Amino acid sequence: MGEHGIELGEGGAIPVNADGSFGGSADGADFDAAMQACEERLGPPPADAGTQLDEDTKAQILRFTKCMREAGYDMPDPDFESGEVVVSGGADADPQDVERCSMEAGLAAQPEGAQ
Secondary structure: HHHHOOOOOHHHHEEEOOOOOOOOOHHHHHHHHHHHHHHHHHOOOOOOOOOOOOHHHHHHHHHHHHHHHOOOOOOOOOOOOOEOOOOOOHHHHHHHHHHHHHHHHHOOOOOOOOO
């Protein structure tokens, strides 16, 4: 991530902006592009085995997956039991599609004034 301008926190923590978006900068597309580059090189990041997702978060991830499929991407079904959950869109995803689907699914903060 550092090679692509994203500074990670202690222990590799992903920086979170005040609005709840990821990346530590106002431009979420920079973070999405860095994630895609890393996924192309290393594959999707492993899920944190200790993390339990609540039902609202699971529903948001399902909406994100549906949106990405409707945008033409071959997204696997999330496997909440094993932790096989991808919310980046994969290596070939356009960062704008990822951002739009994240917002529509409720996974990213809406810009002020957006509905």
